[in-house]
Amino acid sequence: MRSFNLLLGFAAVSLLALSADGNQFTNSQKSENEIQLEDPALYVDHPTLSAINDVTPWQKNFLTCTLCTAIVSPVLDYMKDIKYTKMVMGFMGALCMELWYGQETCKNIIQNFAFGYSLYGFANTLKVDFICGDVFKTCPTTGLKTAASYATAVLAGKSADDVDNDVLQETYNTVMSGSGNTYKVLHLTDIHVDYNYVAGSTTECGELICCQAKHGEVEPLAETYGNPNCDTPADALDKMLASIAASHTPDLILITGALVSRDLSLTQPDAPPSLLSTLSKIAAVFPATQTYVALSGWEFGPQQAQLFPTVLVDGVSSDHLTTLIGKVSIGAPYMNATSIAEAKMYGYYSIVKLANSGTATALERVMLIVLNTQACNTFNLGLLKEKSDAGGQLNWLQIRLAQAKTDSMHVFIIGHIPPGSPQCNSQWSKRYHAIIEKYQGIIRFQAFGNPEGRDGFKVQYPSTGNLENPFGVIHIGGAMGTYQMNPMARLYIMDSMQNIPLYVQKLTFDLDFWNQNVGVSWLYNLKTPTVTDLGPWTIDAYANEMLTDSTLAEEYYEQAIRNFDSPGCDDSCAKAMYCQIMSMSLDQEIDCTGSLEVKKWAMFALQKLENPWV
Known part of the structure; x- marks a missing residue:
């Protein structure tokens, strides 16, 4: 039951994570040395939601696209609150412990996740046009090619x-x-x-890997040529x-x-x-x-x-x-x-x-x-x-x-x-x-x-x-x-x-x-x-x-x-x-x-x- 609840929680957090502001980072201009795509048709960028609406009669999408936009937009705004970020980090910590990592390991994992989440957000998927267009398909899709069409x-x-x-x-x-x-x-x-491995150090430290001097010398101890926890x-x-x-x-x-x-x-x-x-x-x-x-x-x-x-x-x-x-x-x-x-x-x-x-x-x-x-x-x-x-x-x-x-x-x-x-x-x-x-x-x-x-x-x-x-x-x-x-x-x-x-x-x-x-x-x-x-x-x-x-x-x-x-x-x-x-x-x-x-x-x-x- 605990795993099931965590799974449901992860699904909920994943959906609510659509709150991240995808526009907070700006891509730098491509340098002359970057690979140029030989077939741009295979790599179609997202048009903005406003651009889609400009060419789509509003009455055609009123009951679907407009409703989706009206629901998703305030949810995204609400979920930008710092309390939500703390909730996400708390859930990730619980999930980490459920997967049998130690407390110190989970702390480091969550710090790394928080770094990336705060730095990049989910910059492309967590947008109203992507959610309502490509996920729920209530608005016109963004035109991104599927794997099948790419193939x-x-x-x-x-x-x-x-x-x-x-x-x-x-x-x-x-x-x-x-x-x-x-x-x-x-x-x-x-x-x-x-290169910090020390034979004679403890093999059970509660972290992802053990067998280092900082883990002490409590038995069971690390042997010369390795241990399953190290x-x-x-x-x-x-x-x-x-x-x-x-x-x-x-x-x-x-x-x-x-x-x-x-x-x-x-x-x-x-x-x-x-x-x-x-x-x-x-x-x-x-x-x-x-x-x-x-x-x-x-x-x-x-x-x-x-x-x-x-x-x-x-x-x-x-x-x-x-x-x-x-x-x-x-x-x-x-x-x-x-x-x-x-x-x-x-x-x-x-x-x-x-x-x-x-x-x-x-x-x-x-x-x-x-x-x-x-x-x-x-x-x-x-x-x-x-x-x-x-x-x-x-x-x-x-x-x-x-x-x-x-x-x-x-x-x-x-x-x-x-x-x-x-x-x-x-x-x-x-x-x-x-x-x-x-x-x-x-x-x-x-x-x-x-x-x-x-x-x-x-x-x-x-x-x-x-x-x-x-x-x-x-x-x-x-x-x-x-x-x-x-x-x-x-x-x-x-x-x-x-x-x-x-x-x-x-x-x-x-x-x-x-x-x-x-x-x-x-x-x-x-x-x-x-x-x-x-x-x-x-x-x-x-x-x-x-x-x-x-x-x-x-x-x-x-x-x-x-x-x-x-x-x-x-x-x-x-x-x-x-x-x-x-x-x-x-x-x-x-x-x-x-x-x-x-x-x-x-x-x-x-x-x-x-x-x-x-």
Whole structure:
């Protein structure tokens, strides 16, 4: 009942939050360096309510539009009162405690939320014209294109070779029948190194992470190589990297963000030095391996706030992104001058041709696209002032993919938050999938991290909703951090001719053994279970089989969560994993599972409020 009341409360607060004054901030003029939209029809701005009424006979809308406006306007005015803001903060605190965070952690979370709420409000969705036009549809809509109409426009130029959505799977069918040359790609993600970790400090502190000197020395105490309630000790990272290097020599390392600690007491300037320290550790172990890095929200500090465009506003500075990219270019010195300049604008960049490395002579035919998923991060408060394609990233992605297709290149795409996962805005995810569908013939590998730390896959399906012809696979790496799970890395064995992953080794470390012994133990070192290849049709069939094969579901679950004490996987667990693989947006996942989980519904409501891109 408490959860149900909180859910109702959140829904009420979400509706009442329509009170924020969307006009309190003015966007700065676009600089000459910003990405220009090649098709403005895909990104229609809101006209004002007065402009709509100027061209619409008032009597046509009298009973609907006028009534909605009359009701909503005073509600918005009333809810601007400071008492309402305090009520929102109080409710958020109660919701935070309901989700089992400690009091100190919740205090910091609420402070971060209050910062973003007061700075940006819900600048685009919380307006009378949007509420009455696009939400309740009593007034004329603002003309903003839906995800479906966006997909239709994008896919109008889909190649005849890609119409059947079978290019990637047919490539697998051809490659798996032979025995060509291979190379190795190491995928690291969500390491979350805590340089303040102290062995012998308490592991139960009531905060998001523990095991620091400030938490005291009350039992139970932190061990040398990590604890489920704590972020990753630097010594543990050193040991994991050395263990991987002893067994494997990768030709390419892809790092998909979340390298810094989740300590909510840290500030934004604390992130760049920590980022550089971690990248330097990786470079020291693999000095000859080209390495590329995608950023996550945590690299922007506990607030996870990044503005598009990046301008100086109350301490959230474009200087921070410039500093981050500077550290990346030092710690992983393989970006060229063009990609560095590109990354300093919005955090995303491309490498037009990767360098050959060891056995990977085919890499010169690969374009690497590094996304900044801050553009879809539900917790990025900087998105509250955005109307559509933050930083022009999706438009830029289309331009890069078109270039790659013209040049007959293969494409790798990496980023932190997997499109379609709960933390990635549904509206952004659907548009991303439409773009990938259009260019599926050249996209050979997509690798992302996971804010929840779980290892897994996502299958991509046509925008028409046809589940019989999946066209792509998103590979989701499990966290290399020690928080709540045993840490892991993914090692892909790639085909040198087609640049597709043939299979993946999941290198999972047994922390219990490490903390009790001097040596190293692998908990898992397995190929992908029970699948013949990593093609979309194969992963689709695998997901469907989990619904009826409890042994298969249990095996997938064990490798996904790598828990210290796995509770097992029942029918509802199998269904949840199936839905995670098959869903391309949060709303699809909720529909698939029939979930009443407070956290997912809260994120769904926040996504609707923060982004009018419907």
